[in-house]
Amino acid sequence: MNRREEIIDVAQRLLEVEGPESLTMRRLADELGIQAPSLYKHVSGKSEIEAALQQRALRQLTEALAGTPDLPALAAAYRRWALAHPRLYELSTRQPLARDRLAPGVEVEAAAAVLRLAGGDLPTARAIWGMAHGLVDLELAGRFPPGADLDEVWRRAVTTFSASRAPDPDGRVGPGAAGRAGG
Amino acid sequence: MNRREEIIDVAQRLLEVEGPESLTMRRLADELGIQAPSLYKHVSGKSEIEAALQQRALRQLTEALAGTPDLPALAAAYRRWALAHPRLYELSTRQPLARDRLAPGVEVEAAAAVLRLAGGDLPTARAIWGMAHGLVDLELAGRFPPGADLDEVWRRAVTTFSASRAPDPDGRVGPGAAGRAGG
DNA sequence: CTCTCATGGCTAACGCTGTTAGCCCAATGG
DNA sequence: CCATTGGGCTAACAGCGTTAGCCATGAGAG
Structure with missing residues (x-):
């Protein structure tokens, strides 16, 4: 649950600082020090992140x-x-x-x-x-x-x-x- | 010149009828009966099509x-x-x-x-x-x-x-x- | 009539995207 | 002590825009 919040946090920062083209699953994972597919253990997909x-x-x-x-x-x-x-x-x-x-x-x-x-x-x-x-x-x-x-x-x-x-x-x-x- | 207009025409139809997610270079080429890379002989890229x-x-x-x-x-x-x-x-x-x-x-x-x-x-x-x-x-x-x-x-x-x-x-x-x- | 060259196709491929499948390790709880 | 599960991993797929490079056709020049 906490990890999910962390993901959304980083996503927000990424979006606001570097723009929407940088809000990428791989980039997001990089920022968190994990691999992209691991994100799906916490989130159903990119659209859920955007909804959040x-x-x-x-x-x-x-x-x-x-x-x-x-x-x-x-x-x-x-x-x-x-x-x-x-x-x-x-x-x-x-x-x-x-x-x-x-x-x-x-x-x-x-x-x-x-x-x-x-x-x-x-x-x-x-x-x-x-x-x-x-x-x-x-x-x-x-x-x-x-x-x-x-x-x-x-x-x-x-x-x-x-x-x-x-x-x-x-x-x-x-x-x-x-x-x-x-x- | 004429082919370019034709491309934009098809792009417009594709966009209006099937939505933006269908406006793809490959799909556009398909619709014209050619391969995607051939589009670049008439148009510099997708952004030019969108600008048009x-x-x-x-x-x-x-x-x-x-x-x-x-x-x-x-x-x-x-x-x-x-x-x-x-x-x-x-x-x-x-x-x-x-x-x-x-x-x-x-x-x-x-x-x-x-x-x-x-x-x-x-x-x-x-x-x-x-x-x-x-x-x-x-x-x-x-x-x-x-x-x-x-x-x-x-x-x-x-x-x-x-x-x-x-x-x-x-x-x-x-x-x-x-x-x-x-x- | 032939040679040249631009036009407009083609295939192969690259790097990127979101996403899925499947494996594995560590920790937790009965 | 063992089972479960949470959370990571790699490999891979399909699709995206785009580039490189090859080849046929046709028109105009000599």
Whole structure:
């Protein structure tokens, strides 16, 4: 059990420091001083390692988001974590989630935070989530032109959602203390 | 020259129909009735094929976006194209753009459209772009819960940006030449 | 008509990947 | 004292992208 954790640890370090092309079963084994096939005594395959890393990533991201008082702070924390752990973020996003392996509530927790800050409106919360993910993804993929002022983009993105306090058609308007906080 | 086009054609079909794991040099050669090494007489490597597919994807996406009169139509066209060509969209996004190979103006053109619909404000245009990409990316990766009403999410996203006609704090409502909103 | 040479195939092979089969040693527990 | 099992090992397989080098065909030049 302990060896498994050790394997995941080394895998994370390898991924974050040397990039995904270095996260190889043989390389991983080398780093642990054993042979590649021995890894399979602790782990079912590479995909399990990746799933574990995804789980870690989501947990850490969630923790980084915890306690942010308003939308600007939440957005800033999201972007900050993603830029600090780009490979981990990318890995965690390029997989169908593996909901079964996921510690229950990890994602729900983060989602709840966004939802609260979105004034309780689920579609708005998801739109915000999508925007945050999209901006990070484009930035990490290097798809913005070199000189782009991304701080300003995020500021604009956040203020747009802060300004228009979702006029819910069915009247369920979150009075959301957070609503005005960032405004 | 013609054979090269044929190769890219088959590669696109293979990618779109059977998925990225089937887009293999040997499989591609099989499909063309030749041996894998013969492909290198027309193409420098797999990465060149992928770059060509990325270029095609961006061109087609741009065309799909052309002529959309307003933000809702633009967003709908964006999402529609991405969902119709998921593998192509994914491939085109998981690469640093290959700006050199890109037909000049292809992306700038699309960027200009977004910029115009964003009232000429560059950061807002980029925020919109990020949101559209993020929502599509999350949807394609299957990261929304099964029952999520994504139509509603997009509606909310679009109306949010439509509602708040960016009141720039310093009055800088850029007439902003279409320079480059996209990267 | 012949010679040359580029075009576009071919086979063999290399080094890499994830993964499986099967062996073996050491420690633990009845 | 013996059995079981945990955790290592080597050998090997199939598949990946890619390179080296050989050979047939066809077109243009002398």
